[in-house]
Amino acid sequence: MKNQMTRRQLAGAMLATAAAAQAPPSSTPAVPSTPAAELQAAHEQNQRTAEALAKVQVPMEAEPAFHFTA
C-alpha cells in the first residue's frame, strides 16, 4: 500500500485546485425565510461543494483519509 504522493503528483493536484480557488466569490445570498427555502439553500450549498471538489484531480493511488486498524 502506497500512501506517499510524489512531488509531481502533489504539484499537479495543487495546480488543479488553484483554478477552483480563483473563482470570484459569489455575493452573499439573502437569509432563507422558510424551512423549505432553507433546505433548498442547503442542497445548493452541497452542490457547490461537489463542484469545487470535482475540480481537484486525485492520483489513483490516493486513499481516503480514513483511520482503520485491523
Place this chain on the structure above:
Amino acid sequence: MAELGSDIFFAGIAELSRMVRAKEATAVELARAFGKRLESLGPRYNALALPLTERAIRQAKAVDAEIKRGRLRGPLQGIPYGAKDLLSVAGQITAWGARPYAAQVFDYDASVIQKLESAGAPLVGKLAMVELAGGPGYRYAAASLTGPGRNPWDTSRWSGGSSSGSAIAVAAGLVPFAIGSETSGSILTPAAFCGVTALRPTYGLVSRYGAMPLSWTLDKLGPFCRSAEDCGLVLETIAGGDRHDPGSAGKSFYYTPQYARKMSELRIGFAPADFSEWPEETARPAFQQALEAIRGLGATLVETKLPDFPYGALIGAIISVDAASVFEPLIASGQVEQLADQKQIAGLKAGLEISANVYLKAMRVRRLAQEAMRKLFSDVDVLLAPARLGPAPKIDEPLDHRPDRPRPKDAGLTALIPAGNLAGMPALALPCGFAGNLPVGLQLAGAPFTENTLLAVGKEFQSRTDWHKRKPPGAA
C-alpha cells in the same frame, strides 16, 4: 483558615495548586467558591448547562482527605473545572446543547472526566454549547438549548461557539479551566472572542470516548485556560491512549517547558496580508502589534502560504455527511425539527443526500492536503495567523451573512482553521489585544504532536504581554 479572597477566581492552576498544597485553601473551599460563582454568574452569560456543585464538594472532600494523608497526585489535585455538555457524566443529564436530548442520561463517564477525576479535579458544572456542536452549520448564536452564549466582555456580543460555555466560564473567572471540543473552529473561535488561552490538541491525542460524535476523523477535545502553561498542565492529564476510542493515537503527552527549543531556533510562518489586509479595520492595530511581539521573541519569521486546496468544501462535505449519519435517527424520527436553528436542521437533512462519490473524493483530496501540509512543516515549525479576523459579532447577527468586504488578493493563512483540522494539527489560541472593548486572539498551529513547541511559544509570548491576565469588567 482565612476566607478565600476574590483573587482566586482569576488565579492560574499553579497558584491554586500551591495554595492547596500549602493548606491556604482546601479543595472543598475551592469547589464551593467556584461552584457558587458558576451558579450565580453562569446564567447571566448563558454559560451553564448543569450545576454540579454538590457532586464537586463530595469529590473535593475525598481530595482533602488524600492530601491530609500526604497523597499528592499532581497540579490539578483540588482544582475545580467545568466540562462542555457533550461529555457524558454518569447519572447526570448530558443534553449536547439540544432540545431533543434534554433528558439524556448516560451510565458512564467520558474518558476525560475519568482522567480528571483520577487527578483529583472536582467537576463543578456542565457548560453550555451550541446544539450538537454546530453540526453541519448554524446561522444564529441562539442555536442552543441554553440560549446564545453571551460574551463576558460585552453581553450584547456572542461568545463564539460551539464551546461557548467553556470559553465564557474561563473568561469570567467561573472556573479555573474547562474542557471543550473542536471539529472545525469550536475551540479557537470562542477562545479568541472571549480572550482566553485554549489548545486544540493533535487528532487522537485525547480520547473522545464518552463525547458526542460529530465527525469521527475530525473531533478533538481540549482545554480552555488562563495561560499556555495551564493548557500544558491540563493536556498532560487528559492525553493518552484509549482502547475505547478508535481514533486514539495511543500516545501520552508530557508538558516539558524545560526542554523547549530556543526561540531563536524556531521558524514561524506567517502571511503579511493576514495582519494588514484581512482583519477588520478595528482589529488591525492589535494584530500588527501582536505580530511585532512575536517577532520580538527572537524566532525567525518567514512569509509562507497554505497549499492550495478547497479547504472549506472539503471540511464541509466531511462534516455534513458524518453528522447526518450520526444523527440519522434524529432526522428519521422528525425530532430534528426541535432544534433551534433552521439552518442546522436543513443541513442535517441535506447531508443525508450527499453522494458516496463526493464524500470519498473529499477524503481522498484530504489525504493530498495532509501530505502538502506535512511538506510545509519541513520549512517552518509553527504557523501564525489571527484566530478570527475580528472581534465577536453581535448576538442577533446572522453568522453567515456578515457584510461583504473586498477580499484581498492574497489568501494568506485565512483557511488555517479548516486546513489545520483536516490535517489533524494542534493549535493554540492566545489573547493578543483588543478591538475596542472586545478581545482578539492569535492562533499558532504546528505539525501533529508538536504541542510542546506551541506551548513554549505561547508561554514566551505571555511572559512579555499581559492580555491573558485581563478581566472582563462585569466579572472582575
